[in-house]
Amino acid sequence: MEIRWLEAFIAVAEELHFGRAATRLRLAQSPLSQTIRKLEKDLGVKLFDRSTRSVALTPAGQAFLPHAHRVFEDLELGRQSTRATEGEVYGTVSIGFSGALNHRTLPPLTRAVRQRYPEVTLSLTGRVVTRDGIEQLEQGGLDIAFVGLPVPPSKVRTRLIGREPLGVALPSDHPLAGEPEIALADLSGDGFITTPADAGSSLQESTLQACVKAGFRPRVVQEITDPYMILTLVSAGVGVAVMPSGIAEIMPSAAVFVPLRGEPVHMDHALAWREDNPSHVLRAVLALAEEVLPTPAP
Structure with a gap:
């Protein structure tokens, strides 16, 4: 199994469209399809249900996706560890938000991150509603999501911010x-x-x-x-x-x-994240969020 196979799998899994995934990876569609077939052969399972009109993850593909994300998280952590020096934070944190509902909470956090941690890259995804945000956190597609409370029981932790x-x-x-x-x-x-x-x-x-x-x-x-x-x-x-x-x-x-x-x-607004996410960048951003987005008094 090669890293580029996992990268191809994640792109198709997130886009659910081979053409868009190929454009995202700057590949032709045919080599991308061949790469996915190699990965499926290596794993011995079918990862996608394909038709002329749609692409969908199989149960095996859904189970494999968070592990594929974790491989890239571990690589990113390794990259960060080679660059980080005492008192400095490097890396990327991915944040999902719904849009206008977060206009009071998202800007203070993003501004504070850019000011305190200029080497941190923010990857922002809009139109993420609560259920989608929780699912993406569970699958490793997001580090933080702005959600509404309550949320169903899961591995995701939340903190009230508004x-x-x-x-x-x-x-x-x-x-x-x-x-x-x-x-x-x-x-x-x-x-x-x-x-x-x-x-x-x-x-x-x-x-x-x-x-x-x-x-x-x-x-x-x-x-x-x-x-x-x-x-x-x-x-x-x-x-x-x-x-x-x-x-x-x-x-x-x-x-x-x-x-x-x-x-x-x-309407209660909250930040959500996975407690078992090992990213030190996430921990730094969450600590900063407690300063700029404190939990409101009862």
Whole structure:
């Protein structure tokens, strides 16, 4: 087994497309396919189910992926150990985040890392919802993920970094747009825009819980993964959306944020990571995160 075989496997596993993986590796597609076949022959298992329209990991491929990631993590740790001197931190940390929901938490952390550890490379991946973030952490594809709480029991550890009351984003011409606050039940007849129900998004779960608590189930008219695109669709008059209060700072034109009346329903934001991740860069970034993103008081 060769390192380049593992690199090819990871690229195809992450892209689930031989053409994109070949472009990423700067290879022709035919040599990439041959490399995957060599790896499968060496392992004695089929790693991918291929058809003319799709590529998917087999159960064996899913089981092998975190180990392939770990090989490259160990190589990176070895590389870092040859360069690091006392008091200095080198290397890469990969961070997944959803987008607009993290506009209060991601920038302070990335700025602090760049200032304190200029030799650390940040690899940032957007549109990562909670379930996807947890899965990528478990498989070794991410070092840190910004997630919403709660998360299912797993090997992943979390720390609360923010708690925001929920409100609603309304088109600026909505009849209730000028109110200082509204009851969520007043929107029971409106269409709602949410993240996809099957995406494992904390925002979608928070929306459903808040509406059920208000006495109705939301009528979803549009699902979309990107939180800022949800706001854009609100401003276009497609529907309304339940959002954490911090979104009020970045509302697009033709949309407004209105707080909810009554006992607040909160969305909890957290950092997530694997405790058994051996990266010293991760430990340095997590320690820095405790300084710039402290756990909020109860």
